[in-house]
Amino acid sequence: MIEASSLTVSIGHKLILSGVDFAARPGEVTAVVGPNGSGKSTLIKALSGDLPYGGSITLNGRELSSMRPAEAAALRAVLPQAASLSFPYTVREVVRLGILGGHSGTLPHQEQSLPERALARVDLAGFAGRYYQELSGGEQQRVQLARVLCQVWKPVLDGQPRYLLLDEPVSSLDIKHQLLVMRIARAFAGEGGGVIAVLHDLNLMAACADRAVVMKNGRAVAAGTPADVMRNGLLSDVFDCALKVGVVPQGATPFVLPQTAEE
Amino acid sequence: MLSARTILFRRLEAVPEGDRSARARLALLVLAAMLVVVASLSVATGASDASLTAVVKWWLGLVPEDTLSQRDRIVIQEIRLPRTALGILVGAALAVSGALMQGLFRNPLADPGIVGVSAGAGLGAIAVIVLGGTVLGPVVSLFGIYALPLAAFSGGLATTLLLYRVATRRGQTSIATMLLAGIALAALSGALSGILVYLADDRQLRDLTFWALGSLGGATWTKILAAGPVIALAFVATPLLARGLDALALGEASARHLGVPVQRLKAAAILSVAAATGASVAVSGGIGFIGIVVPHLLRLIIGPDHRFLLPASALLGASLLLLADSVSRTIVPPAELPIGIVTAVFGAPFFLWVLLRRRGVLDL
Numbered sequence: 001m002i003e004a005s006s007l008t009v010s011i012g013h014k015l016i017l018s019g020v021d022f023a024a025r026p027g028e029v030t031a032v033v034g035p036n037g038s039g040k041s042t043l044i045k046a047l048s049g050d051l052p053y054g055g056s057i058t059l060n061g062r063e064l065s066s067m068r069p070a071e072a073a074a075l076r077a078v079l080p081q082a083a084s085l086s087f088p089y090t091v092r093e094v095v096r097l098g099i100l101g102g103h104s105g106t107l108p109h110q111e112q113s114l115p116e117r118a119l120a121r122v123d124l125a126g127f128a129g130r131y132y133q134e135l136s137g138g139e140q141q142r143v144q145l146a147r148v149l150c151q152v153w154k155p156v157l158d159g160q161p162r163y164l165l166l167d168e169p170v171s172s173l174d175i176k177h178q179l180l181v182m183r184i185a186r187a188f189a190g191e192g193g194g195v196i197a198v199l200h201d202l203n204l205m206a207a208c209a210d211r212a213v214v215m216k217n218g219r220a221v222a223a224g225t226p227a228d229v230m231r232n233g234l235l236s237d238v239f240d241c242a243l244k245v246g247v248v249p250q251g252a253t254p255f256v257l258p259q260t261a262e263e
Numbered sequence: 264m265l266s267a268r269t270i271l272f273r274r275l276e277a278v279p280e281g282d283r284s285a286r287a288r289l290a291l292l293v294l295a296a297m298l299v300v301v302a303s304l305s306v307a308t309g310a311s312d313a314s315l316t317a318v319v320k321w322w323l324g325l326v327p328e329d330t331l332s333q334r335d336r337i338v339i340q341e342i343r344l345p346r347t348a349l350g351i352l353v354g355a356a357l358a359v360s361g362a363l364m365q366g367l368f369r370n371p372l373a374d375p376g377i378v379g380v381s382a383g384a385g386l387g388a389i390a391v392i393v394l395g396g397t398v399l400g401p402v403v404s405l406f407g408i409y410a411l412p413l414a415a416f417s418g419g420l421a422t423t424l425l426l427y428r429v430a431t432r433r434g435q436t437s438i439a440t441m442l443l444a445g446i447a448l449a450a451l452s453g454a455l456s457g458i459l460v461y462l463a464d465d466r467q468l469r470d471l472t473f474w475a476l477g478s479l480g481g482a483t484w485t486k487i488l489a490a491g492p493v494i495a496l497a498f499v500a501t502p503l504l505a506r507g508l509d510a511l512a513l514g515e516a517s518a519r520h521l522g523v524p525v526q527r528l529k530a531a532a533i534l535s536v537a538a539a540t541g542a543s544v545a546v547s548g549g550i551g552f553i554g555i556v557v558p559h560l561l562r563l564i565i566g567p568d569h570r571f572l573l574p575a576s577a578l579l580g581a582s583l584l585l586l587a588d589s590v591s592r593t594i595v596p597p598a599e600l601p602i603g604i605v606t607a608v609f610g611a612p613f614f615l616w617v618l619l620r621r622r623g624v625l626d627l
Binding site for chain 2: 045048049050068069070071072073074076077078080083084085086087088089090091092093094096097098100101103112113115116126128129130151
C-alpha cells in the first residue's frame with residue numbers, strides 16, 4: 001500500500017499540500033481528480049519522492065524518505081507528464097532504460113524481448129527502430145508508458161505489490177489509446193499491483209477507477225468509489241461550476257462516453 | 264566453413280530493430296584497430312629519419328644493440344614515444360570529458376573548452392607556472408610534478424561547479440544560461456590569466472605562449488607520469504557513470520525514479536570532467552573542439568548510449584588528436600604549428616555546422 005498521512009508540501013514559501021491523507025491499495029486503480037492547481041501533480045511528485053515533505057509517506061510500510069532511489073525504483077515506476085529527450089535515442093533504447101534497475105521480474109532471456117512486448121502492449125509494435133524525437137506527442141507518451149511498464153513488469157515481485165504512478169497518462173491521447181492505457185492500468189491492478197493516476201476526465205475516472213480522491217486547494221476533500229464522489233453538490237463545489245451527474249444534455253448535442261466502448 | 268562475413272551478418276540479423284549495441288561493439292573494434300594504426304604512424308614519422316622498424320627489431324632482440332644508432336634510439340624512445348603516448352592520453356581525456364559534460368548538462372553543445380572549464384584549468388596552470396617560484400612555492404614543493412595538473416584540476420573543478428550552480432535550477436539546466444555563464448567565466452579566467460602573464464618573466468612567457476596555443480611538443484615521460492594518474496582516475500569512473508547518464512537523458516526526476524542516485528552521479532561526473540580536462544590542459548595547453556567533435560560524430564554512427572559512447576570517444580579522440588598532431592608536425596616543415604590551431608581550424612566550422620543543424624531544436 002502507498003499511504004500518506006498529514007502530508008504537507010511547500011514550494012518556496014507557498015504551501016501546496018496541507019494535511020493530505022491518502023491511500024492507494026494494491027489491486028486497485030486509485031484516481032486523483034480535481035481542478036487545475038488543486039495539488040494533484042504535487043501529490044504525485046511527493047509520492048514519487050521528488051519533493052521534501054512533512055508528515056509521512058509509506059511504500060509497503062516503509063517510510064519513503066528513508067529509502068534509497070534504487071529501493072524505491074524496485075517498488076514503483078513513475079510516468080511523467082511530458083518528457084523531452086536530449087539525445088537521439090531510438091524508441092527501443094528509451095524503453096530499455098526501464099530495465100535499468102533490473103527489477104522487471106522476468107527471467108534474463110525474457111528480458112531481451114521485453115521492450116518489444118512492452119511496445120506491443122501500448123500499440124506501438126514496429127516502432128522500436130524509430131527515433132523518439134521524431135514521434136508525435138501521443139506516441140512519445142506511450143513510449144514512456146512502455147518504459148515504465150518494463151520497470152515493474154511483474155505487478156507483484158517477491159510477495160511485494162508494486163505500483164504505477166501515472167501523472168495525466170491520457171492527456172495527449174486519442175480516445176482509443178485513452179481506453180488502451182486505462183485497460184493496461186486495470187490489468188496491472190488485476191494482477192495485484194497498485195495504480196495511482198491523475199485524471200482530468202471524470203467519465204474516464206468513473207469508468208476505470210476503483211477509488212477516487214478529490215483534491216481542492218491542496219487538500220483531499222473527498223475520497224471513495226467513483227459513485228461516492230460523482231455527486232452534483234461535491235463536483236459543483238470542487239470544480240466551481242454547476243454540474244449534474246447522469247443527466248442527458250438537453251437538445252441534440254451528441255456525446256460519447258468511454259463507458260460505451262466494447263472490450 | 265563459415266566466413267567471418269557470414270557470422271557477422273547472421274548476428275546482425277538476430278539484432279532487434281532499434282538496438283544499436285551490436286553496431287556499437289563493431290565500431291569499438293574498428294576504432295581500436297584505427298588507433299593502433301594511427302599510433303604506429305605517429306611514432307614512425309617525424310623530422311628525423313629514425314627508423315621505427317629498426318628500434319622495434321632491437322626491442323624484440325632480433326638485432327644486436329650496436330646496429331642501432333644512439334640518436335635513433337633517443338629520437339624514438341625519448342621524443343616520439345612520449346609524444347604519441349601523450350597524444351593518446353590527452354585526446355582520450357578531452358573527448359571523454361566532452362561526452363561526460365554533454366551527458367551531465369543533457370546537451371550536445373556542452374564542452375569544457377566552450378563553457379570555460381579549460382580556461383579555468385588554464386588559470387590554475389598559469390598560476391603555478393608564474394607563481395611557482397614565489398607565492399605558490401610551498402604548493403610546488405609539496406606536490407612536485409603533480410602541482411601543475413592538480414592546480415589545473417582545481418581551476419577546472421571550480422569552474423564546473425560554479426557553472427552548474429548558475430545554470431541549473433530545480434534540476435533543470437538552462438542551455439542559454441550555461442553558455443552565457445561559460446562566456447563570463449572564461450572571460451574572468453582569461454583576465455586573471457592575463458594579469459599573471461603580465462607578471463611573468465621572459466622565460467616563463469615563452470613557456471606560456473607555446474602552451475596557450477596547445478601543443479604535444481615537449482612531451483616527456485615525466486609529464487605523462489604527472490598527468491596519467493589524474494586522467495586515469497576519470498577513466499576508471501566512466502563505466503560506472505554510463506547507465507546513469509543514459510537515464511539522466513530522461514531528466515533528473517525520471518532518472519531518480521529509475522533508481523539512479525542522481526546527486527552522486529552528478530558529483531562524480533563533475534569531478535571526472537574537471538580531472539580529465541585539468542590534467543590535459545596542464546600538459547598540453549588549450550587544445551579545443553576534440554570534446555565536441557568526437558562525441559557528436561559518434562552519436563551519428565552508434566547512437567547516444569553512454570556504455571559505448573564513452574569508450575568509443577576515448578578511442579576516436581586519441582586517434583583524431585594524433586592525426587592533428589601529425590598535421591601540425593608536417594604542414595610547415597621544419598617548424599611546427601601548435602596543435603590547438605589545427606584542431607580549431609577543423610573544429611570551429613564543425614561546431615558551427617552542429618549549431619546550424621540544431622538551430623530549430625535549441626530554442627535558446
